[in-house]
Amino acid sequence: MAEQQSDVKQQLANAVKARKQLEDTYESQFKILSQFVSRLSLACKGIDIDLDNKLARLRQEFAKGTDLEKILPLVESAVETLKTLESRQLSDLKKAQSTLTDAGKLLQKQRGLPDQLRRDLRDLLSKVEEPSATVQAFLPHLTHLTELYQAALATKQQSEQAEQGNTTEENKYQAICKQISVELTNLLSELAFEGKYGQDIEKIRLTLLSDVSIEALLESCLRTIEIIIASVTDERQSAQHFLLKLNEALTGVQQAVVSSLNTSNNIKEKMLLLNQQIEQQITNLTADTKAATSLEQLQSLVSTKLSAITCSLRDKEQLEKDERELMLTTLRHMESRLADLEQEAAQFKKRLAEQKFRSLQDALTELPNRAAFDERFELEIRRSQRYGKPLAIALADVDHFKQINDNYGHSAGDKTLKVIAQALKQSLRETDFIARYGGEEFVILFPETQLSELKQPLNNLRERIKKIPFKFKDKNVPISISFGATEFKSSDTNRAAFDRADEALYEAKRAGRDLVVLKS
Numbered sequence: 051m052a053e054q055q056s057d058v059k060q061q062l063a064n065a066v067k068a069r070k071q072l073e074d075t076y077e078s079q080f081k082i083l084s085q086f087v088s089r090l091s092l093a094c095k096g097i098d099i100d101l102d103n104k105l106a107r108l109r110q111e112f113a114k115g116t117d118l119e120k121i122l123p124l125v126e127s128a129v130e131t132l133k134t135l136e137s138r139q140l141s142d143l144k145k146a147q148s149t150l151t152d153a154g155k156l157l158q159k160q161r162g163l164p165d166q167l168r169r170d171l172r173d174l175l176s177k178v179e180e181p182s183a184t185v186q187a188f189l190p191h192l193t194h195l196t197e198l199y200q201a202a203l204a205t206k207q208q209s210e211q212a213e214q215g216n217t218t219e220e221n222k223y224q225a226i227c228k229q230i231s232v233e234l235t236n237l238l239s240e241l242a243f244e245g246k247y248g249q250d251i252e253k254i255r256l257t258l259l260s261d262v263s264i265e266a267l268l269e270s271c272l273r274t275i276e277i278i279i280a281s282v283t284d285e286r287q288s289a290q291h292f293l294l295k296l297n298e299a300l301t302g303v304q305q306a307v308v309s310s311l312n313t314s315n316n317i318k319e320k321m322l323l324l325n326q327q328i329e330q331q332i333t334n335l336t337a338d339t340k341a342a343t344s345l346e347q348l349q350s351l352v353s354t355k356l357s358a359i360t361c362s363l364r365d366k367e368q369l370e371k372d373e374r375e376l377m378l379t380t381l382r383h384m385e386s387r388l389a390d391l392e393q394e395a396a397q398f399k400k401r402l403a404e405q406k407f408r409s410l411q412d413a414l415t416e417l418p419n420r421a422a423f424d425e426r427f428e429l430e431i432r433r434s435q436r437y438g439k440p441l442a443i444a445l446a447d448v449d450h451f452k453q454i455n456d457n458y459g460h461s462a463g464d465k466t467l468k469v470i471a472q473a474l475k476q477s478l479r480e481t482d483f484i485a486r487y488g489g490e491e492f493v494i495l496f497p498e499t500q501l502s503e504l505k506q507p508l509n510n511l512r513e514r515i516k517k518i519p520f521k522f523k524d525k526n527v528p529i530s531i532s533f534g535a536t537e538f539k540s541s542d543t544n545r546a547a548f549d550r551a552d553e554a555l556y557e558a559k560r561a562g563r564d565l566v567v568l569k570s
């Protein structure tokens with residue numbers, strides 16, 4: 051019995067031990083499960099708030115070591131939530147796939163993508179179309195697509211910047227064209243040709259007044275060069291013509307002198323012969339009279355000899371007359387040739403003088419032009435420096451002149467310039483100097499004048515222009531003019547003084563136009 055008892059005891063101890071081992075194993079497995087669930091729940095955290103809460107509760111219960119039976123409902127509830135999440139994820143997956151595909155295809159449609167970018171995009175799209183288990187699987191694709199978008203955007207920006215660069219280039223280009231067109235217009239105003247070239251020049255000038263294309267500008271430049279060359283050739287021909295005439299006249303005179311000399315020598319020889327003949331006749335007469343024996347013989351001898359001598363004397367007289375006439379004809383001929391030549395030379399001189407004058411005169415307004423102004427400005431500066439007298443300079447610019455051209459045509463604009471030029475000129479003193487500087491801009495030099503003395507006269511000029519009753523297309527058009535003026539300083543260069551007057555003019559324009567601004 052005792053043996054039996056000890057056996058049972060042993061079995062019990064074994065059973066307890068086995069149970070203990072079982073419990074330990076269960077406990078450790080529960081611990082592992084609890085840790086796993088806790089880690090898994092933490093890993094899932096953030097996907098869904100409801101799931102997060104449920105998993106948090108599960109973690110707590112596991113941590114507390116709550117019985118599995120109590121935990122099971124919590125697990126089931128979490129499983130439900132997971133199921134909902136799974137179906138949501140599935141739809142998200144499809145959505146992500148289609149969104150990525152759409153975004154990729156949209157990018158494919160963009161023009162101007164680099165070839166490599168296009169190839170990468172194609173690869174990416176084929177990967178996106180492959181079935182995927184999770185939304186996360188699309189993350190690398192999404193990153194890749196974002197990179198491709200960035201690259202495409204950078205390419206686009208670069209091309210836009212290049213385009214902007216092109217526009218600034220274009221603007222610069224247009225500004226240069228405008229400048230060339232203004233310079234060419236100024237040059238044309240100095241080329242005051244009449245006749246055949248006059249019309250051509252006017253045509254070019256009118257072309258330049260509108261917004262010219264580069265082709266038209268080039269054509270105008272070429273045509274101007276052609277006209278200059280043709281007129282230089284004409285001038286050379288006219289100078290050659292004059293020299294040829296001179297040569298011709300001189301040859302004529304020389305020939306006349308030679309022929310008159312020859313004739314005169316001829317006459318002299320004839321005269322010598324005649325003289326000898328007369329002398330001989332007188333000698334013969336003397337000898338014959340001595341030899342005469344009767345009065346009748348003497349009478350008939352003398353009468354025959356005298357008539358021969360008279361005849362010779364008449365011949366001599368005729369010869370002398372001929373000689374005088376010949377001389378006179380030659381002289382007259384020479385005189386007329388020289389008179390022709392003189393006339394030709396006078397015309398040639400006049401043309402040269404005119405050309406010199408024209409090259410300093412603006413054809414439209416007949417005022418001195420820019421070249422004349424430059425010459426005069428130099429001179430007045432030297433004078434003012436030599437005598438220590440002040441010199442003032444003013445720039446005048448017609449306000450909104452472009453509108454006159456645009457609204458009433460260029461010939462109305464031209465007429466306006468002519469009238470304003472005349473009005474300005476008439477209002478100035480003899481000693482003042484006005485020139486058309488170009489376009490609708492005039493420059494005036496006021497010798498022996500201080501800047502402070504200019505305000506009133508310039509305002510008078512301004513008022514006078516404003517009062518001119520311009521009328522275009524039956525409409526009264528008020529026209530005003532702005533002035534900018536300064537005084538030449540000893541430290542100034544010509545350019546500096548001019549630029550200061552220009553700045554003053556700019557200020558007058560900015561301040562509303564129809565104004566006089568003085569800048570010391």
Ligand SMILES: Nc1nc2c(ncn2[C@@H]2O[C@H](COP(=O)(O)OP(=O)(O)OP(=O)(O)O)[C@@H](O)[C@H]2O)c(=O)[nH]1
Pocket residue numbers: 235258259260414447448449450451452453455459460461462463464467488489490559563
């Ligand atoms: N009819 C005519 N127009 C000219 C002549 N020379 C220049 N122009 C024109 O004068 C105009 C000058 O215009 P802008 O420089 O814009 O100046 P604006 O319209 O007078 O304006 P503000 O000076 O700012 O008041 C341009 O349209 C030129 O084409 C010319 O000899 N005859």
